Amino acid sequence: MSRFAERMKTMEKSAKIIRNLFGAMNDPDLISFGGGAPAKEALPIDIVREITNEVMRTDKRGVEALQYGNVMGLLDLREVVVSELLAPKGVKAKADNILITSGGLEGMNLLCQLFIDPGDVILVESPTFVHCVEIFEMFQAKCIGVDMDNDGMIPEDLEAKIMKYKPKMVYVIPTFQNPSGRTLSLERRKRVAELGSKYDVIILEDDPYRDIRYSGVDLKPIKAFDETGHTVLANSFSKIFSPGSRLGYVFASDEVTTKLFDAKTATNSHTSMLPQVICAEFFKRGYYPAHHKMICDLYRERRDTMIECIDAFFPKGTKRTFPDGGLFTWAELPGGINTTDLLVEATSNPNVKVAYVAGEGFFVEGGGKGNNCMRLSFGAVAPEKIKIGAKNLGDLISSKLKE
Ligand SMILES: Cc1ncc(COP(=O)(O)O)c(C=O)c1O
Structure with missing residues (x-):
């Protein structure tokens, strides 16, 4: 066998986490709070056919x-x-500065092609989205975590780490973050944009959940506060239209857009035309507002059910986030329970049969950080199943505390 490139070694750990995640999504007997896919009811099948x-x-x-x-x-x-x-979110843009990508993830990939050399540092939220860590590591970047609280990434820690590590890029998921469900506050959005400008660092704003807000007050993206072109906004049609269509977009300054054009040409010439045509018609024919309302109503009910069930069935001392949108909540368990170990029993015990994603893999720091946490995805699970799954899981956790 020929020798694989060095980059495949760098991404081994994150790639394994992603493989396991897709594996768990495919077992039909499980109630899966694991994957991040939209609900099947949220896919506009009839409209697309028409x-x-x-x-x-x-x-x-x-x-x-x-x-x-x-x-x-x-x-x-x-x-x-x-x-x-973009305009309804307070972001002024020209179509010339929008690049349509193959899914949101291609935006991250292209940005790395533009900016990342082996050994460069990328600051990420702690915890963060593993799939992007996998991309960053494929470019042989070193990912370093920035502390978060309930209002998202903490700017003081961000600034201290920018000064210490001199990163090329800061990767932020500001709204209903994957995995924590947290949202970066307005003040912090302004501050993150300012720090990018002040220290000449690219702020890569990845915001695929922003448009599925079903409670609370809408916040402008970080990009709306960017005065120097240091913030690049990457987004996706996966959660508002269809993930299988593989459509996303990047909004960047003129200078960055020119380089994105070159990187995109070299990578795959352009994004598939068929889904682009259908997606454009979906919006232009005015289907989006009613569809958007339908999916927000659907996810709000599922969020409410999940939160009520965690509060009712998980043991005292459990901490959880309350997302105002998106697909995830994050739970921190009491009593030193290791969620990676627990997952084996949760998925295989016939009285439980529930999947979630163990917290540890979302922390680039390693060393067991987050090993009492779990990401619970409620978007693709019907409310009746959420009730059964959360009760089974809560009972299992409680039984472990008694052991
Ligand atoms: C934070 C984040 N960024 C990007 C993506 C990828 O989006 P896409 O499926 O459009 O590539 C996801 C999908 O789950 C995500 O959670």
Whole structure:
């Protein structure tokens, strides 16, 4: 066998966590609070069929959908991003500065291609989204955690670590964070943008859950406070339209956009045209507002059920977050219970049969940090199943405390 590249070694640990996560998603007998997929009821299947029937014709958009396209993406989809997704959030953008990507993750990948050399430091929230750590490590970056509290990343710790480690990039998931469900406060959003400018560091703002807010007050993205072009906003259509379509976008300054164009050309020429055409039509034909309301109502009910069940069935001393949107809550267990060990029993014991993601893997620090925590994803589980799963899991945890 030929020798694998060095980068495959660097990402071994994070890649293993991701593989296990996808494995757990595929067992039909489990109630899975594990994956981060949207609910199947949240996929606009009938609308997509209707649009496809209409536009996939030679005299409509059929040729465009199946032909090579523009590196930056379909112009009308980029205009939708500007007018329907960014302007209402207080972000002024031009379509020229929007690059359509293959899923949100490609944005992170391209940004690394632009900025990361082996050995560069990337500061990430502690805990953070493992899949992006996997990407960062593939570029042989060193990830260092920044402390969080209930208002997100702590700016004092961020500034101290910027001064100490001289990072190339800071990776932030400001809204309904994966995995913790926490949201960066308005004050801190301003401060993070300022720190990027002050220390000449790229702030990579990854905000795929922002649009599924179902309680609380909307907050402007960090990008809205960026005066120097140091913040780059990466986003995804996965949670508001469809993850299988693999659509996302990046909004960046002119200078960064030019380089993104080159990196995208070199990587895969452009994002698939067929999903771009359908997604653009979905927004332009006015389907989004009603669809958005439907998914927010659906997830609010699931969030409420999950929170009520944790409070009712998990043992005293459990701490949990209350997300105002998104798909996750985060629980910290009492009594030194190790959630990695517990997961084996939770998934295999026929009286439990529940999956979640153990907390430890979300911390780049290692050393057992977060080993009493778990991420609970409620988005893809119907309320009746949330009740059963949370009760089974709560009972298992309580039984461990008595041992
Ligand atoms: C924080 C975060 N960023 C990016 C993504 C990836 O989005 P996509 O599926 O569009 O690549 C996800 C998906 O779960 C996510 O949670």
